[in-house]
Amino acid sequence: MKKELRPFHDHVSCAVCGRTILKGERTEAFLAPGGDRHGVCELCFVRADHAGWIRESAHGDTPTRGPLPQERRPLFGRLRRRGAQEATPEPSEGDLASADDGVGPGVDGGAGNGDAPAPRPRRQPYVPPPDPRHVRAVPTTAEVKIERALDLFNASEHQRTVAGLSRSLGLPWATALPDPDAPSTVTLVVAWELSWYRYRVDLGDAVEPVALQAKGDELTDIDQSLHDWNAGLDDEGRLVIGTAE
Structure with a gap:
């Protein structure tokens, strides 16, 4: 009776890229967040890490679930916060110098002595001149x-x-x-x-x-x-x- 020769190597594919693993090629087992075990080729180790899979060899030291994504603020709130940060002016050198002297920006240094600032003169409303009447010289006789x-x-x-x-x-x-x-x-x-x-x-x-x-x-x-x-x-x-x- 003629013997049938069969290869002892089973066909195994990478769980990430789907490529068939070659004989002698290095693979490693990864655990998905749900606990499922997958074989990953050496070329896809980084992709498996980014997907939140954990190497089975490091399963005892690392939690099975990846870190939760940071909660994102609503788009309107982020835009409003960004606009408020951009609208806040940076203090100038003059303001910093005034702050060192204990005087607020734009205030005369004499105000620090307890003297109230002089009030600004009130502007009088503009009153247009009266419309001159067109007159002629009047004869006398x-x-x-x-x-x-x-x-x-x-x-x-x-x-x-x-x-x-x-x-x-x-x-x-x-x-x-x-x-x-x-x-x-x-x-x-x-x-x-x-x-x-x-x-x-x-x-x-x-x-x-x-x-x-x-x-x-x-x-x-x-x-x-x-x-x-x-x-x-x-x-x-x-x-x-x-x-x-």
Whole structure:
């Protein structure tokens, strides 16, 4: 009978890399954290140590379970703590010198003698200057006041209104008299038989010197003192000194 030859070497593989152990290759038994025994090749000793496995030969001197991982803080807490550490400024040389002298940073050395620091002067709130009013020089004589008032009236939009009415109602009567109660004011009245307008001209106002004060339909509504009719319209529809025909 023919004998069958079989190798006495059993096929053993590394528990870490899975490679078949060669004949004569050195292996070592490791104990996993659960207590299971595994064979590890020489090339995987370091990987087994990192995995928390313990050499069976050192099992009596080393605990079977590896060290517990350190509890990690939540991500938000770690970021907040890191930001607080970065925001804390390091003391400067001047601060350290002040600390050696017993004086806090930024405080005068005299405060260490018991004297309270002088209070800072309170800043007064800024008050803008008043807006200057646009004023003009006011004439002193009545004649010059009337001439100035007529010039201002003819330069305003009210002159165009009067000129337009005169095309349909004819030439008006007009009065220009200084106001005795207001030295810078001249009163103008433009009247027709069917309507009238009274204006106030402020010779000292450079923004809106001419303003319509009143208007009506009856000439009897006009104060009798304003019936002098010392002005009228010229050919260009401007109000001038003179009596209307």
